[in-house]
Amino acid sequence: MRANDTNLPANHVLLVEDDPAQAAKLQRMLETDGWEVEVAHNGREALDVIEKHRPDIVVSDVMMPEMGGHTLCAELKKKPDLENIPFILLATLDDPIDIIRGLQCGANSFVVKPYDENQLLSRLRYILANAELHRTPQSEIGVEVHFAGRKHFLTSERIQILDLLLSSSQTTVDKIQALEQQTAELARALCTIQKLQEGYRALLDSNGEGMLVMDDKGAMRYANSAARNLLGSECTSTQDLPLCVPIDIHGVLEMEVARDNAPQAMVEVRATNVEWEGQAARLLTLHDITARKLAIEELERTRQEQLRVKDEFLAHVSHELRSPLSAVDEFVTILLDGLAGPISDQQREYLEIAHRNAGHLRDMIEDLLLATRARSGKVIVEPCEFSLASVLCDVAEGLRQTVTEKGLALKCEAAPELPAVYADPQRVRQIVLNLVGNAIKFTPAGGTITVAAACRPENEGFLQISVHDTGCGICADDCERIFDQLYQAESTRRQNRKGLGLGLFISRDLVTRQGGRIWVDSTPEQGTTFHFTLPLLAPDQILRHAIQERLAVAGKEQGELCVYLFTLDTDAISRASSIADNGKGVSLNDVWEALAEKAKEIAFHDTAFSGSEFTVVAVVPDRAKIAIQEKLRRRLKDVLFQTIPGAVAGFSCGVATRTAETAGAAELLAAAREAQVRERERIAAKSIVLVDDDSSARRVLRVGLEQIGMRRVAEASGGGQACALLEEEVPHLMIIDLEMPGMNGYELIGRLKESRRTADIPVLVVSGYAVKTEILREKSPQKAIPVLAKPVDLDALTQYVSYLL
Amino acid sequence: MKKILIVEDDHDLALGLSIRLKAAGYGVLVAQDGLSVMTAALKHSPDLILLDIGIPGGDGVVVLDRLKHNVNTAFLPVIVLTGRDPATVKEKTLELGAVAFFQKPADNNELLKMIRKHISVGEVERSAQ
Numbered sequence: 001m002r003a004n005d006t007n008l009p010a011n012h013v014l015l016v017e018d019d020p021a022q023a024a025k026l027q028r029m030l031e032t033d034g035w036e037v038e039v040a041h042n043g044r045e046a047l048d049v050i051e052k053h054r055p056d057i058v059v060s061d062v063m064m065p066e067m068g069g070h071t072l073c074a075e076l077k078k079k080p081d082l083e084n085i086p087f088i089l090l091a092t093l094d095d096p097i098d099i100i101r102g103l104q105c106g107a108n109s110f111v112v113k114p115y116d117e118n119q120l121l122s123r124l125r126y127i128l129a130n131a132e133l134h135r136t137p138q139s140e141i142g143v144e145v146h147f148a149g150r151k152h153f154l155t156s157e158r159i160q161i162l163d164l165l166l167s168s169s170q171t172t173v174d175k176i177q178a179l180e181q182q183t184a185e186l187a188r189a190l191c192t193i194q195k196l197q198e199g200y201r202a203l204l205d206s207n208g209e210g211m212l213v214m215d216d217k218g219a220m221r222y223a224n225s226a227a228r229n230l231l232g233s234e235c236t237s238t239q240d241l242p243l244c245v246p247i248d249i250h251g252v253l254e255m256e257v258a259r260d261n262a263p264q265a266m267v268e269v270r271a272t273n274v275e276w277e278g279q280a281a282r283l284l285t286l287h288d289i290t291a292r293k294l295a296i297e298e299l300e301r302t303r304q305e306q307l308r309v310k311d312e313f314l315a316h317v318s319h320e321l322r323s324p325l326s327a328v329d330e331f332v333t334i335l336l337d338g339l340a341g342p343i344s345d346q347q348r349e350y351l352e353i354a355h356r357n358a359g360h361l362r363d364m365i366e367d368l369l370l371a372t373r374a375r376s377g378k379v380i381v382e383p384c385e386f387s388l389a390s391v392l393c394d395v396a397e398g399l400r401q402t403v404t405e406k407g408l409a410l411k412c413e414a415a416p417e418l419p420a421v422y423a424d425p426q427r428v429r430q431i432v433l434n435l436v437g438n439a440i441k442f443t444p445a446g447g448t449i450t451v452a453a454a455c456r457p458e459n460e461g462f463l464q465i466s467v468h469d470t471g472c473g474i475c476a477d478d479c480e481r482i483f484d485q486l487y488q489a490e491s492t493r494r495q496n497r498k499g500l501g502l503g504l505f506i507s508r509d510l511v512t513r514q515g516g517r518i519w520v521d522s523t524p525e526q527g528t529t530f531h532f533t534l535p536l537l538a539p540d541q542i543l544r545h546a547i548q549e550r551l552a553v554a555g556k557e558q559g560e561l562c563v564y565l566f567t568l569d570t571d572a573i574s575r576a577s578s579i580a581d582n583g584k585g586v587s588l589n590d591v592w593e594a595l596a597e598k599a600k601e602i603a604f605h606d607t608a609f610s611g612s613e614f615t616v617v618a619v620v621p622d623r624a625k626i627a628i629q630e631k632l633r634r635r636l637k638d639v640l641f642q643t644i645p646g647a648v649a650g651f652s653c654g655v656a657t658r659t660a661e662t663a664g665a666a667e668l669l670a671a672a673r674e675a676q677v678r679e680r681e682r683i684a685a686k687s688i689v690l691v692d693d694d695s696s697a698r699r700v701l702r703v704g705l706e707q708i709g710m711r712r713v714a715e716a717s718g719g720g721q722a723c724a725l726l727e728e729e730v731p732h733l734m735i736i737d738l739e740m741p742g743m744n745g746y747e748l749i750g751r752l753k754e755s756r757r758t759a760d761i762p763v764l765v766v767s768g769y770a771v772k773t774e775i776l777r778e779k780s781p782q783k784a785i786p787v788l789a790k791p792v793d794l795d796a797l798t799q800y801v802s803y804l805l
Numbered sequence: 806m807k808k809i810l811i812v813e814d815d816h817d818l819a820l821g822l823s824i825r826l827k828a829a830g831y832g833v834l835v836a837q838d839g840l841s842v843m844t845a846a847l848k849h850s851p852d853l854i855l856l857d858i859g860i861p862g863g864d865g866v867v868v869l870d871r872l873k874h875n876v877n878t879a880f881l882p883v884i885v886l887t888g889r890d891p892a893t894v895k896e897k898t899l900e901l902g903a904v905a906f907f908q909k910p911a912d913n914n915e916l917l918k919m920i921r922k923h924i925s926v927g928e929v930e931r932s933a934q
Contacts, residue, residue: 315890322909323888323909325910326909327818327821330817330910334824
């Protein structure tokens, strides 16, 4: 029922509300309902309005500036002419103090905020309709209530209190309703979450990708079936995992899975942070890429196979082309040389054209053959010591005619006093011919080509050869690629398609095979300079130098490790073995050469060995004769032998360690270092007895032995004392001086050999006098005794000691 | 006149070589397969053998080995002249006792120089015997 349904004048309501938005909203609502509304923005303003317009009813907010709802009500109720205007407080009523204050101020009724529209309107109507009931009788009956530690005196009427109680119970009911509603909503949300979680699990369980959850301690919390299939079903904890997953994975990681009963798999691992059953965890996704990897490997194998077939085919073709071409060349030359009768000038001219072109064809075929051999590593280089200047001048001389015909100048700047290089003169000629040939091709008439050779401080131990031209130059991008097989610079292709594009590829192969390197400097439109280096010394000389240096250093730095690395490849060792088989005996030099070649290869081609850290280890395949190993071991200080697996025999003669045949340089080095440490430990643990009447000689020997780590060195000043020492302990080695008062060295050795307990002690003799070898042989007929002359060379001493131990 | 035995299965190349060697004043014999080399060497006692490796009737390496193991031919200087990859045969043939190794196509002047050197060497050795 609307307030103005009856034809009575509209009821007049005063709205006291400081918030304009709230005020406007209430006003509109009341006006829609047919009330005549007036608005005041605080208690003070409201008092004025009430005085002037006497509204039928006042609806007031509690909290307002200047004068709040409570004060306004109290003020109103004080005025006898106004006290009967019903006063409704809009209160939250959620604080008992609020209720008490409301009652104290004498408000007629309360509407709980936030209010329901219909409730408010019906309350207004009810109060107006029952205005008589609310008319305030001046009863003085008061009650005192205690609340929150304070006394409050209430004089409210029953109707007021009832009204209030109803209002606040209404609030409670409302709140309970709201709570019930919220609880229902929560239950629904929980249900949704549970469904989502089930979906999430189902998603994980059924996912084709392997899914693992690991907590922050690395324990496995969950694995889906794909993951279990991938990793093996027995995996229950991360300890069992056949792959090692780092805690922090950023991006994608490719990892190997080493399974017990299945072939190795490859997975791509991704990780994200998740919360798993209330704990922080990592969700790992494992994507099986084994098939892809296998396919790639297979492709690579096929590609290598195809390359091999291509190379073989090219080698075969060029080889087959050579024979008929040789015949053409041969017979043209026979005609030209007049061996088949005289020829006319015109015939000669034409034959020369044929000859020249046959020559071009032959050069191209040779290049092709060489390139295929370079790819398969079959190019032979036969180095020797020679003077470079003559080769350079020869090449320049040979090309002089071509150069002059093209209108170019060719200068050769190689001083005759240059040191000799160690290289293959034929191959060097080939390289220089290639480079000068290129220079001629790309230098326009009037230009100059300079061939120079010099020793440069930045390439110590090498001679640098440079071929400079004033040609069109090479752009920076091309500079990096011109040494590649078949690569021709764009400008080359445009200008001149002559040649196969193999020259620089072959040149680089030949240079590196001889231990040098090749590079290019170029400025487009100004010219190009190719440089290459050749070693000044033979590899064994280089190695000897290096070893001498290292020995000098090792001598100075006590306790420093000194490792030399040799490798003996199967070819070198079989060569050495076949020499041994042929009964000529193995000359140590032969083996040394083979070692040196290989060591140089490592030193030159492997960056791990460049620089000051020159380290040599002998890698001896098991086919090697034990005799060779023994000889090497005797010859070289600190040499370690490494053998490929299966070489059990090697250990018997002092092989220190073994690595796989395919071990890289760094691996070898590490193994060698480790082996050397072990070797030192092995030697350090051995006991030794020095027998010499000269105490200063003993001291020298002791120092030498302590340098290689030996700590158990006992001394005896004569044969008698030595025998007494032997009673206590049998040493691992005895070093015996021969000439001593009392029991001399010969007698002592005889004693040692007589007793079974001491017969096998290795003996090293040191002597300042001529050794009576026949007596020694008589005393020790089974075993030759090595002899070192005094003063003892410490290097030789340590070498023998480590050999005898 | 000094005689040279050419072992070469390619008729054209054998002819070319023959012309060359004849022009240089040598007598020339040609064997085209491994089997006839021994017969020719024993029958005609050449002063030098120019040996190709890729020949029918026994590989040149085998022929060389046989020559070196027969007292009647062991002293004969053998120059290997082949189109084969030197990586595979050079060392082997020199080890077996060949005096020089040339790869085809050989430089005629170098080849003639080598022939002259070894024929005179053979002369000295034989006269010493």
